Amino acid sequence: NFQTVPEGPGLVFIQGGRTVLGSQEEDVTQTHDNIERTVTIASFFMDEAEVANIHWLEYLHFIRTDSAEEFYKSALPDTTVWARDLSFNDPYVTYYLRYPGFRYFPVVGVSWLQADDYCTWRTAQVNQRLANEDGGDKSTKKGGLFGKKKDKGAAEGAAGAEGTAATSNNVSIEKGNVLPNYRLPTEAEWEFAARGGRAGLLYTWGNDLTIDGKFQANIYQGDFPVKDGDTGEDGFKGIAPTAQFPANPYGLHDMSANVWEWCSDWYRVDTYARQKLAGGVTRNPQGPSTPHDPAEPTEKKRVHRGGSFLCTSKYCTRYMIGTRGKGEVSTASNHVGFRCVMPVAQSR
DSSP states (O other): OOEEOOOOTTEEEEOOEEEEESOOSOOTTOOOOOOOEEEEEOOEEEESSOOBHHHHHHHHHHHHHHBOHHHHHHHSOOGGGGGSTTOOOTTHHHHTTTSGGGTTSBOOSOOHHHHHHHHHHHHHHHHHHHHHHTTOOOOOOTTOTBOSOOOTTTSTTGGGHHHHHGGGSSOOGGGTOOOOOOBOOOHHHHHHHHHTTOOSOSBTTBSOSEETTEESSOOOOSSTTOTTOOOOTTSOSSOOOTTOSOOOTTSOSOSSSSSEEEEEEEOOTTHHHHHHHTOSOEESOOOOSSOOOTTSTTOOEEEEESOOTTSOGGGGSTTTTTOEEEEETTOOOTTEEOOOEEEOOEEO
8 A cells, every 4th residue: 555655844735636727717917828728736735835034044044054155145035125116115125034023924035046945955854854753863964955066057956956965864765754855836736726726716715805804815905006005904015924814725825915936837928828739638737848938038037926915906816816927047026935845755
């Protein structure tokens, strides 16, 4: 018999299935990059909320003592994202990441490359802890997760390459207690999870933006774009802590608004059209293998999903949950964060 391996901390199980993804009924943004197609998604685990500042600070603590100084510096979020136009929170440049009051706010100012490196580190860290709990060597070895660094520009995620090797450091693979790699979700996985298994409703939680007078997501309210224009009727003028709003039917918080979330896929305007042209039901669809986009041939952009505190309620509806954002792999923003997923693996 097969049994699932131990579940990682903070994860929610998402039962796979068949569904229709993409823009439903109308293409509000008129980008025509998210046409409907039918897919089948395998079961997976997903973080119940976005990775928060407290998690990133733990990450920084470990790699500062266990990695090259160059890599530590490359992992620091870009706090200057709060000084840009429409950010209206210049004090956040100094306080957002490290001030205790922001511990459980989603980490932002991280690029796709940084988020991908975090997934690699998290895989190694969680598996090592599992090994220790199983009676493995509890000694701490220096130079581990990111001890030997490649040139950051050599390849995407190169900084995390050494981290994958660390998973074999005294981990009892033969006992079946090694978790699969954490990674960023494909955009198909992300959208499948965001929809929460609900069909026909305006929002994933129902047909009303508020329930019993309480907003169900952190959205932009007021005139837009106007500096300081967010009225904060949902309780927050700008970004909110994670899990402050009710979870969707799968138990996932903030899949609509608050911050956009990085996905693993390269962005191409014709991704969905190419998948639909292939015909049939696509199983676990993956994005293109290269960043080449005929519409933007010189750019290397990854997909992000979900809308943010700078988006209106329209981005929470079933029409917009398929909306595809995009960003350069090495750039960051004050309204883009991420969460991790982990495949469901089995062992004897």
